[in-house]
Amino acid sequence: MALEQPVVSQVTANRTDYDYDLMIVGGGIVGTLLACALKDSNLSIALIEAETHSQAVAKAQAYSITLLSSQILQGLGVWDTLRPQIETYNTVRLSDAAHPSVVQFLPTDIGTQTLGYVAEHRVLLATLQAYLDGCSNVHHLCPAKVVQTKFQTDGAILDVAMADQNQSLRTRLVIAADGSRSPLRQQAKIRTYGWKYWQACVVATFQLETPHNNTAYEWFWEGGPSGILPLPNNRCRIVWTVPKAEAETMLALSEGEFTERFTRRYGAHFSRPTLEGDRYAFPVQLLHSSRYVCSRLALIGDAAHCCHPLGGQGINMGIRDAAALAQVLQTACDRGEDIASLKVLKRYERWRQWENLMILSVTDLLNRAFSTQLLPVVFLRRVALHMLQTIQPFKSLTFRLMSGLIGRTPHLAQR
């Protein structure tokens, strides 16, 4: 891998006993957002990312951004830059396979202007990275890889490999934003619970001829749910969950065959789609860390939890983790407390662990309930869908839960 010149090559050594108050390992969306959210904290921060800027940005993912996440991004001050580059959805349609009854959510169901947004990874991360330029307290070390971490009673020493040098940097607190495999979580011997699903997600983008009408779809098929999200410039993104073997078959199809398969199933809603860019598949897992914090370490984003992509919750849980942790750390600073003490970090864990567990449980339950043809389960889920469509408070409560509007709201979202 050709290494780009590190963005920051001058690290202030021995500024105090610590090089940094906080070192965030992982410059994905969640780690970068945390660094941005601590702009006014007076904490000295290093954000360390193993990939180059261009590699980190050039991922094909697109995310459903819930209303709470959009409020957090507004509070951060990046919304005006993001908004012209992302798409809204004003209708969400849930269908149980080909069954004719459909549950339709509209903004009036929850008293808002819209239901959510869809943002491409490159847009979101590039916007956050640009915002970092104005954060004088943050050093963005990229590409730079943490190869070893030694925890001590009063801090941690991170060995960081950069293009032209290796450095040992000392910090009060380490944040693991290093993704689902989180080497830091493993090193701290934090146990995780969960399982790998029998499914994988095939992801593809289509250019459409007829307008997508800002509608998001979730279809529950026996093999797994399929979500279709509207993208800017009249495109749509499908996240098609199927059994693993079928995912391989689908990727092996020619572009024409894959488009034909999409059209056979969804052609009534998306006429004459043209496949755009590459298709890819990713495995699906449920993972939850038994602890989010231990002495001198906190986990955020995929390092703490991974969920089924159903309902597009993954990145939103991570965005809420980052906003919550930023608030906990800022409050501790204001009170003159040790930001890395277990007492302070536990406030973040108590806030986020149960909210995330609830989302993980709901997405798992829905995936299992809709991926079976057992008659009693089919009956029960059809009753549930009917109730969802006809009982307004139930409908409103469900959508508010999935939008992040139930639970504790970070200050960042209230600005």
Ligand SMILES: Cc1cc2nc3c(=O)[nH]c(=O)nc-3n(C[C@H](O)[C@H](O)[C@H](O)COP(=O)(O)OP(=O)(O)OC[C@H]3O[C@@H](n4cnc5c(N)ncnc54)[C@H](O)[C@@H]3O)c2cc1C
């Ligand atoms: C292939 C794939 C496709 C996906 N598609 C979708 C999708 O379409 N929609 C959706 O909602 N979700 C999708 N997801 C899930 C979504 O990408 C994650 O929920 C989200 O990216 C989590 O963000 P994060 O910042 O916590 O972790 P990540 O995005 O995984 O970022 C972790 C970062 O840490 C860095 N890192 C790791 N170790 C080190 C180290 N030792 N030193 C320095 N840096 C390090 C990595 O380089 C990486 O940039 C997908 C996931 C995968 C794997």
